[in-house]
């Protein structure tokens with residue numbers, strides 16, 4: 001059996017090696033390293049895939065969030081609501097721009113921001129909500145859209161973990177994750193569902209004015225060379241990374257399908273187990289399983305993780321500390337009674353190996369060992 005990894009990028013590369021090498025050669029032989037035609041091509045390809053009017057590539061998913069916020073013309077002290085249970089990039093950029101991050105609790109079943117918690121956190125200074133489509137599944141966008149409309153708020157969807165997922169509205173229509181709110185952002189970090197071979201990111205929107213503004217911000221606020229209309233940043237997708245993404249995008253649905261199949265396998269093995277809760281699949285979203293995250297109930301999660309590591313099965317805790325308890329973002333304003341779910345989840349969650357190259361033999365070894373662990377305990 002092949003060694004089990006959280007992600008297996010080498011096996012995936014081997015399947016598209018020739019195309020990528022050819023693309024790299026083209027770039028190397030034309031030296032069009034910055035803003036080469038492959039970057040524009042990729043933006044067009046992703047626009048078609050997502051059915052969104054504008055995709056603006058940038059340097060990484062954290063920049064994408066920062067640039068999205070910069071485009072909204074917020075003022076210092078304006079409040080932005082996001083989830084306490086997510087990767088730190090989301091809250092980092094809010095604070096970097098001298099905005100005030102307001103962290104709220106999440107839903108126990110879906111791990112995503114809780115609409116009722118958003119409502120409770122709204123003040124006259126609230127300007128935007130950043131729902132994070134955590135682990136591969138959309139947040140409850142229909143509820144969030146309602147709240148945003150009622151209070152006149154922007155929505156930035158952090159879609160770093162759910163590219164390719166479909167949001168299903170109650171009338172049956174669907175939209176790709178990240179294309180529902182004001183702006184969507186994503187990351188092409190190598191381990192993401194659509195990853196490049198270094199850092200990369202993108203911002204998308206159907207709003208032409210915002211798209212124009214964002215195109216300026218990613219490039220020093222320049223629309224005409226050496227004329228700077230606003231304060232921007234330098235955030236570009238390398239042409240070499242665009243080659244990788246152009247090769248991989250046509251396979252994204254197939255990669256996601258393989259993740260879903262692996263998730264189905266785990267689900268079946270762990271169904272109705274007294275100590276294991278399999279990930280909930282919300283009725284309003286497909287799930288592209290960036291992570292397969294179990295909840296361990298009435299048992300010691302950390303002991304299980306140690307046991308698995310001894311069996312050479314990697315398993316990770318996403319995330320071990322809520323953002324409001326991180327040194328950088330700590331505030332006395334937060335009361336533990338408002339974060340009961342987050343505090344519960346950080347003790348219960350464990351993410352199993354999940355990628356497009358998992359083999360049945362590996363899935364069986366992983367699930368057998370998890371079931372064995374509980375059999376020997378009980």
Ligand SMILES: *Cc1c(COP(=O)(O)O)cnc(C)c1O
Nearest residue numbers: 060061062087089160161187189
């Ligand atoms: C990965 C990730 C980011 C940041 O992406 P980078 O490309 O690493 O900067 C932001 N938000 C979430 C939820 C992520 O998972």
